[in-house]
Amino acid sequence: MSEKAKVSAVGLTKKFDDLLVLDNISFDIAKGEFVCIVGPTGCGKTTFLNILSKIWPATSGELLIDGEKADPKKHNIAFAFQESSAFPWLTVEQNIRFGMEQKNLPKEIINERTEQMLELLELKEARNYFPRQISASMESRVVIGRSFALHPDLLLMDEPYAQLDIEFRYHLEDAVLKLSKMTGSTVIFVTHNIEEAVYLAERCIVLTNKPTTVKTIEKIDLPYPRDICSKEFTDIRDRITDYIKWW
Numbered sequence: 610m611s612e613k614a615k616v617s618a619v620g621l622t623k624k625f626d627d628l629l630v631l632d633n634i635s636f637d638i639a640k641g642e643f644v645c646i647v648g649p650t651g652c653g654k655t656t657f658l659n660i661l662s663k664i665w666p667a668t669s670g671e672l673l674i675d676g677e678k679a680d681p682k683k684h685n686i687a688f689a690f691q692e693s694s695a696f697p698w699l700t701v702e703q704n705i706r707f708g709m710e711q712k713n714l715p716k717e718i719i720n721e722r723t724e725q726m727l728e729l730l731e732l733k734e735a736r737n738y739f740p741r742q743i744s745a746s747m748e749s750r751v752v753i754g755r756s757f758a759l760h761p762d763l764l765l766m767d768e769p770y771a772q773l774d775i776e777f778r779y780h781l782e783d784a785v786l787k788l789s790k791m792t793g794s795t796v797i798f799v800t801h802n803i804e805e806a807v808y809l810a811e812r813c814i815v816l817t818n819k820p821t822t823v824k825t826i827e828k829i830d831l832p833y834p835r836d837i838c839s840k841e842f843t844d845i846r847d848r849i850t851d852y853i854k855w856w
């Protein structure tokens with residue numbers, strides 16, 4: 610484990626009864642890094658996030674945050690999962706304020722960050738609407754705003770836009786990149802979509818089929834915003850696709 614690692618998987622192994630899912634996985638994620646995890650369906654991506662966030666025990670090995678056993682009570686972790694939705698009984702603005710109010714942050718900070726999120730995520734006009742009155746893409750932005758407003762140390766995202774169409778996705782991804790730089794949060798973003806991973810990640814961890822190991826870790830050294838038509842971009846995308854070939 611390196612000194613500055615935010616997250617370290619050390620020989621991480623997870624079994625469900627006889628089913629070996631994660632098989633002796635080791636890697637480090639640096640503080641402030643934006644990492645994507647890609648891998649075939651059922652290889653254990655969500656399981657990995659669950660061990661980080663919900664105190665699911667590992668079968669063996671360790672998953673550490675700042676060198677200590679992952680503990681959601683101690684570590685400042687936020688989530689945006691595919692099934693995440695805005696709270697239906699709160700307005701857009703109240704949704705964004707919610708987590709900060711739960712944490713009893715000072716009122717001025719809550720006000721300032723709320724305005725910043727509404728502005729950056731283009732939700733100002735919708736601030737007084739309830740989730741049922743807005744589109745799916747706007748609701749995804751509310752979930753993202755609610756997560757980033759907490760300035761989490763670690764933000765876990767599990768296919769947060771799987772149900773959105775491609776045009777909205779790029780828009781949201783740009784917002785996520787901007788927010789991650791602004792808050793300095795370490796982001797772990799799980800996706801099936803290799804193009805999305807290459808668009809977002811500083812490093813992309815590619816997993817194999819079960820029993821799952823790390824196939825490769827690609828460093829993606831392209832400036833943001835990335836040009837998805839450039840040769841550098843498509844070369845990396847194609848290389849990762851070759852590693853996986855699960856279709």
Ligand SMILES: Nc1ncnc2c1ncn2[C@@H]1O[C@H](COP(=O)(O)OP(=O)(O)OP(=O)(O)O)[C@@H](O)[C@H]1O
Nearest residue numbers: 625628630648649650651652653654655656657801
């Ligand atoms: N609570 C559980 N009990 C038993 N088996 C489980 C449990 N949770 C997950 N599994 C199994 O572990 C494996 C990994 O599941 P997981 O949901 O982590 O995969 P994933 O990589 O997130 O897949 P997807 O890309 O489809 O979201 C699967 O074979 C799944 O059936």
Ligand SMILES: [Mg+2]
Nearest residue numbers: 654655656767
């Ligand atoms: Mg999953």
